[in-house]
Amino acid sequence: MVELTYFKGRGRAESTRWMLAINQIQFTNVQVTTPQELASLRLTGKLPFDQMPLLEINGLCLSQSTAMIRYLARLGEFYGDNDQDAVMCDMFAGAVADFAETGLQAAFQPTAEVAIANLNDKFQKFGPKFEAHLAANGNGVCAGSRLSLADVVLAEALSGYLEWCPAILETTPHIKALNERVVDQPGIAKYLKSTQRYPKPATEYVVDVARVLQRALPGHMADANQFILTTN
Ligand SMILES: N[C@@H](CCC(=O)N[C@@H](CS)C(=O)NCC(=O)O)C(=O)O
Numbered sequence: 001m002v003e004l005t006y007f008k009g010r011g012r013a014e015s016t017r018w019m020l021a022i023n024q025i026q027f028t029n030v031q032v033t034t035p036q037e038l039a040s041l042r043l044t045g046k047l048p049f050d051q052m053p054l055l056e057i058n059g060l061c062l063s064q065s066t067a068m069i070r071y072l073a074r075l076g077e078f079y080g081d082n083d084q085d086a087v088m089c090d091m092f093a094g095a096v097a098d099f100a101e102t103g104l105q106a107a108f109q110p111t112a113e114v115a116i117a118n119l120n121d122k123f124q125k126f127g128p129k130f131e132a133h134l135a136a137n138g139n140g141v142c143a144g145s146r147l148s149l150a151d152v153v154l155a156e157a158l159s160g161y162l163e164w165c166p167a168i169l170e171t172t173p174h175i176k177a178l179n180e181r182v183v184d185q186p187g188i189a190k191y192l193k194s195t196q197r198y199p200k201p202a203t204e205y206v207v208d209v210a211r212v213l214q215r216a217l218p219g220h221m222a223d224a225n226q227f228i229l230t231t232n
Contacts, residue, residue, distance in 0.1 A: 002027040005041065005054040007212060009198045009205040010160075011104060012065050013053035018156045019072035019149060021191035022182075025057075029196055035214050035229075069093070073149035085144030092133075092142040092150035096157050099126040103160035107201035110220035116164050123161060127172050130154065134174035141178065147185070155182035159192075163200045 002020065006013035008031045020027045032038050032052060042050050046061040055062040062068050073079040073089070080086050102122040106115040134140065142150035158179050161168050169176040182188060191197055198205075203221075210217045214229040 001056075003030050003054075003056040004028070005030040005032060005056070006052045007031070007205070007208055008033055009201050009208065011053075011201070011205075011209070014198075015100075015153045015156050016053060016055055016065055016068040016072070017191065017196070018152050018188060019069045019076075019078070021187040022078065022147075022152055022185050023072055023076035024187040025072075025075075027196075029198075032212055033208065035212055038212050066093070066097070069149050069153060078147060078149045078152065080144035080146075080148055082144075085148070088143035089148045089150045093153050095126060095129070096150065096153045099123075100153070100157035100160070103157055103164075106160065106164055107203075107206055108218050110218070112164070119161050119164050120168070123165070123168055127168070127175065131172040131174050134178060140174070140181065147182065151178055151182050152188075155179045155188075159183070160200075 002025055004013055004016060004020070004027050006029070010017075017027070017029075032041060038052075041047060041052075041054070046054055046056070048061075048063050051063060053063075053065060053068070055068045057071075060071075062071065070079070070090075080089055099122060102118050106119060109115040109118065130142075133142065139145055141147055142154060154175075155178070158169070158175070169179060183192060206218065206221070209215070210227045214227050216228055217224045217226065
């Protein structure tokens with residue numbers, strides 16, 4: 001039984017879900033919805049850094065989403081064919097992580113206009129670089145000669161961008177083709193249609209995260225400090 005423990009939403013667990021999906025590994029989303037549940041989870045010792053997501057697989061309790069996706073890439077041979085491919089996978093996955101961060105933060109912005117402007121700015125920075133690399137590579141993938149974790153995390157990040165900016169890939173045909181190829185992979189296509197795929201993050205998700213972590217809500221939201229734990 002493979003379990004992925006996180007908030008009730010995509011967030012930093014989503015790239016791992018896509019890597020599980022492309023590997024066609026069945027998993028359960030374990031939802032942490034209260035600060036008490038998070039406190040209990042921390043007491044189990046399963047969170048080495050007190051952070052989620054937590055991936056329980058093959059007797060391991062894994063923290064750090066970057067470690068999870070690489071482990072799953074090795075299991076499913078989505079890490080290229082040699083060390084050179086692997087380092088290119090890592091390089092692209094690193095750039096995608098920077099690119100994806102703006103998508104992760106989109107629901108936390110004061111308005112949709114701000115979120116969309118941020119996403120467009122970030123796409124202008126990275127999109128042409130990804131496009132030029134794919135064009136030069138000539139085989140449609142980010143690294144090596146076949147699909148890898150770099151392609152999967154790129155498509156995962158793009159899935160968020162496309163929900164806010166549906167036309168964003170219209171001027172980058174190589175990225176568009178790669179994205180379609182990844183989302184058409186049987187395991188990914190099945191996952192995206194399943195009830196395990198959480199919806200586009202919205203206010204409910206932002207509130208859930210603040211409540212579970214006992215953090216302030218974004219400043220534009222009413223009663224922003226309502227979840228902050230008072231210690232005196
Ligand atoms: N680099 C880590 C980041 C993990 C992270 O920041 N998790 C947040 C929730 S998204 C958390 O658990 N925060 C509580 C804490 O840091 O104590 C990863 O990608 O897994």
